[in-house]
Amino acid sequence: MQPLSLGPASAPTPHPEAPARGPRRDPAPSRLTYRVHRMWLTPLYRALLRVGLPTFVILTAAGWFLSDPANRLAISDKVAEIRRSVETRPEFMVKLMAVDGASPVVDAAIRALLPVEFPVSSFDLDLPAMQAKVAALDVIAAVDIVIRPGGVMAVRVTERQPVAVWRTREALELIDATGHRVASLADRAARSDLPVVAGRGADQSVPEALALIRAATPLADRIRGLVRVSERRWDMVLDHGQRILLPEADPVAALEQVLALDQAQDLMSRNVTHVDMRNPLRPTLRLAPPAVAELRRIRSLSLE
Amino acid sequence: MTELYQQQRAMRAMRRAAMQRGVIAILDIGTSKIGCLVLRFDGPEQFRDADGVGSLAGQSAFRVIGAATTRSRGVRFGEIDAMQETERAIRTAVQGAQKMANTRVDHVVATFSGASPRSYGLAGSIELSGAAVSEDDIARVLAACEMPPIGEGREVLHAQPVNFALDHRSGLSDPRGQIGNRLSVDMHVLTVDSNVVRNVVYCIKRCDLEVAGIASSAYAAGISALVEDEQELGAACIDMGGGATGLSIFIKKHMIYADSVRLGGDHVTSDISKGLQVPWAIAERIKTFYGGVYATGMDDRERIEIGGQSGDWEKDRRTVSRSELIGIMRPRVEEILEEVRDRLDAAGFDHLPSQQIVLTGGASQIPGLDGLAPKILGQQVRIGRPLRVQGLPQATTGAAFASGVGLCLFAAHPQDEWWDFDIPATSYPARSLRWAMKWFKDNW
Numbered sequence: 001m002q003p004l005s006l007g008p009a010s011a012p013t014p015h016p017e018a019p020a021r022g023p024r025r026d027p028a029p030s031r032l033t034y035r036v037h038r039m040w041l042t043p044l045y046r047a048l049l050r051v052g053l054p055t056f057v058i059l060t061a062a063g064w065f066l067s068d069p070a071n072r073l074a075i076s077d078k079v080a081e082i083r084r085s086v087e088t089r090p091e092f093m094v095k096l097m098a099v100d101g102a103s104p105v106v107d108a109a110i111r112a113l114l115p116v117e118f119p120v121s122s123f124d125l126d127l128p129a130m131q132a133k134v135a136a137l138d139v140i141a142a143v144d145i146v147i148r149p150g151g152v153m154a155v156r157v158t159e160r161q162p163v164a165v166w167r168t169r170e171a172l173e174l175i176d177a178t179g180h181r182v183a184s185l186a187d188r189a190a191r192s193d194l195p196v197v198a199g200r201g202a203d204q205s206v207p208e209a210l211a212l213i214r215a216a217t218p219l220a221d222r223i224r225g226l227v228r229v230s231e232r233r234w235d236m237v238l239d240h241g242q243r244i245l246l247p248e249a250d251p252v253a254a255l256e257q258v259l260a261l262d263q264a265q266d267l268m269s270r271n272v273t274h275v276d277m278r279n280p281l282r283p284t285l286r287l288a289p290p291a292v293a294e295l296r297r298i299r300s301l302s303l304e
Numbered sequence: 305m306t307e308l309y310q311q312q313r314a315m316r317a318m319r320r321a322a323m324q325r326g327v328i329a330i331l332d333i334g335t336s337k338i339g340c341l342v343l344r345f346d347g348p349e350q351f352r353d354a355d356g357v358g359s360l361a362g363q364s365a366f367r368v369i370g371a372a373t374t375r376s377r378g379v380r381f382g383e384i385d386a387m388q389e390t391e392r393a394i395r396t397a398v399q400g401a402q403k404m405a406n407t408r409v410d411h412v413v414a415t416f417s418g419a420s421p422r423s424y425g426l427a428g429s430i431e432l433s434g435a436a437v438s439e440d441d442i443a444r445v446l447a448a449c450e451m452p453p454i455g456e457g458r459e460v461l462h463a464q465p466v467n468f469a470l471d472h473r474s475g476l477s478d479p480r481g482q483i484g485n486r487l488s489v490d491m492h493v494l495t496v497d498s499n500v501v502r503n504v505v506y507c508i509k510r511c512d513l514e515v516a517g518i519a520s521s522a523y524a525a526g527i528s529a530l531v532e533d534e535q536e537l538g539a540a541c542i543d544m545g546g547g548a549t550g551l552s553i554f555i556k557k558h559m560i561y562a563d564s565v566r567l568g569g570d571h572v573t574s575d576i577s578k579g580l581q582v583p584w585a586i587a588e589r590i591k592t593f594y595g596g597v598y599a600t601g602m603d604d605r606e607r608i609e610i611g612g613q614s615g616d617w618e619k620d621r622r623t624v625s626r627s628e629l630i631g632i633m634r635p636r637v638e639e640i641l642e643e644v645r646d647r648l649d650a651a652g653f654d655h656l657p658s659q660q661i662v663l664t665g666g667a668s669q670i671p672g673l674d675g676l677a678p679k680i681l682g683q684q685v686r687i688g689r690p691l692r693v694q695g696l697p698q699a700t701t702g703a704a705f706a707s708g709v710g711l712c713l714f715a716a717h718p719q720d721e722w723w724d725f726d727i728p729a730t731s732y733p734a735r736s737l738r739w740a741m742k743w744f745k746d747n748w
Binding site for chain 1 (some may be wrong): 374392393395396399402403407408461511512671
């Protein structure tokens with residue numbers, strides 16, 4: 001029996017010359033064949049046999065294989081070995097470290113911080129962690145660690161530039177324009193080119209301090225430093241114990257006012273201990289005690 | 305009667321289930337071949353919401369996706385003779401069709417030609433209670449038909465209302481919704497031997513298939529081989545099969561008479577086999593290759609090597625002229641046609657307004673039959689081929705598949721039969737229950 005599209009089925013072969021064949025086999029499917037064929041055409045069975053059964057067999061075999069710890073170990077060993085052999089290929093090896101943009105001291109510090117035994121596979125280098133480690137140094141503003149072709153680990157570093165010396169109760173610190181600590185300073189004289197700031201919160205407004213120092217150029221040789229008062233305004237300290245108390249708002253203008261007075265009337269070379277500019281509309285002078293006495297004397301003279 | 309009603313209703317439910325699944329098989333159990341077609345209901349017609357027959361006479365609802373045919377075994381005169389053999393043949397056909405369709409079928413609509421069908425015309429009438437005719441009234445009028453004595457061991461195969469009359473207006477095809485006082489119906493009932501039907505159903509069940517409908521092959525051949533105007537105006541379809549010749553008379557698109565003659569192409573073959581002393585298979589081959597019913601002078605000179613597979617050289621080298629062959633075939637074909645003529649006369653076919661006769665079935669392909677048949681049956685005879693349905697392989701479009709194709713149409717759009725209507729609720733408890741249900745439905 002065939003489908004009709006394949007032509008007529010079971011045509012008798014009565015040609016006289018044809019050799020007589022045995023009894024024609026009955027082409028009818030047996031009951032079992034018929035049932036199996038029908039079952040095979042059932043979508044559920046079909047899906048089960050074509051997808052379900054192979055999946056089940058594969059999963060069972062895999063599960064049975066993996067249930068033995070020795071097999072698992074062998075697989076993980078094999079994987080590790082292959083991984084190792086790929087990682088240790090010369091293409092992936094890092095042979096040396098190059099540090100760019102660092103002063104010799106920082107260079108040495110970075111090399112001490114990253115104790116890497118070269119040559120090493122680039123897969124074993126944890127670049128983000130190393131970068132974080134280097135970036136944790138105060139002196140480092142930015143760091144960029146890359147592995148260049150040719151097996152070089154390049155550490156590109158931007159150092160912080162110290163702009164002021166911050167005197168705290170404990171120590172002298174170098175700070176940069178953002179107020180971040182750069183390094184400790186053992187001796188003020190080692191960086192006499194940098195202005196000194198003091199007081200709590202002085203590191204928070206370094207740019208303002210620098211602006212004041214720049215504005216006070218005519219008094220440059222007399223400036224001892226700037227003191228942050230109450231974390232809100234600056235005092236400029238000159239030699240001979242003189243102080244210029246600057247306001248919170250627009251201190252540069254107030255300072256320039258004082259400088260103008262100094263230029264015109266030689267204010268700061270007089271016996272004045274404090275120039276109080278906290279209220280810029282009402283500058284106030286505090287005189288040294290002898291000067292006060294002299295002033296009072298002169299006033300009484302004129303009154304009499 | 306109620307048992308039959310339940311059985312037929314169960315078959316209709318099965319057919320609906322098959323429709324929902326979308327696949328149904330057609331099984332034509334014939335004497336010479338068993339054909340199986342697998343239909344898939346997925347056409348646009350399936351989702352049409354409007355009433356009535358759709359495009360392509362409703363055939364675009366389905367598509368033939370598998371077809372197989374096999375030599376029939378164990379069937380004589382269109383009836384199952386050896387059940388095991390028939391079951392094997394059905395298995396072969398179903399498996400081949402399933403394989404081609406690449407899908408599994410569980411529901412089968414079957415047809416067979418034998419079982420000595422007998423037609424009865426029934427009439428019934430009721431007084432209408434309400435104004436308009438309702439579905440329930442139709443059920444009542446169908447139930448009001450007087451059942452003729454159909455005999456012991458007979459069963460109703462088709463019970464189709466063919467005509468409704470409302471008061472003095474007759475010829476209504478669907479009286480539902482119309483207004484009148486008295487509704488009467490003419491019903492055509494076709495009965496067959498119950499044993500034959502039982503055998504067929506049992507055989508199909510043994511193949512793990514569910515019977516979703518059974519039809520007479522004469523009816524199925526009629527709906528596929530008669531064109532629409534022939535069905536409307538009156539025509540007879542003569543399905544000349546292998547073991548039995550079915551005839552069905554249609555008018556107004558309803559079958560009004562069906563019968564079967566227990567003679568067919570196999571008798572022609574057996575005549576040849578006897579007359580020429582050849583095996584059955586060779587006789588069949590000689591019939592299909594050289595057969596005819598009109599001898600000419602040319603046929604006297606045409607010698608046919610008949611062979612015999614006997615091993616005897618003298619016997620296997622015999623030849624016969626084609627006119628001798630025709631001389632064997634013609635009387636048998638004439639006998640079949642005369643038998644059909646008798647049945648048609650008995651049915652009163654000559655009173656129909658149009659007396660078109662359509663010959664179809666495998667035996668109608670004998671050359672020259674279109675010249676012989678008018679001499680016996682009347683002038684309006686044509687050789688018919690079944691309707692073309694979508695997806696039907698070329699090999700199954702011949703006249704031999706008229707009943708198979710008709711059964712496809714039957715499966716797609718069965719005519720309303722008696723059991724398609726609910727039994728009228730006449731007993732008091734059932735009616736009160738229905739009222740309660742209606743009250744619930746109306747109020748919630």
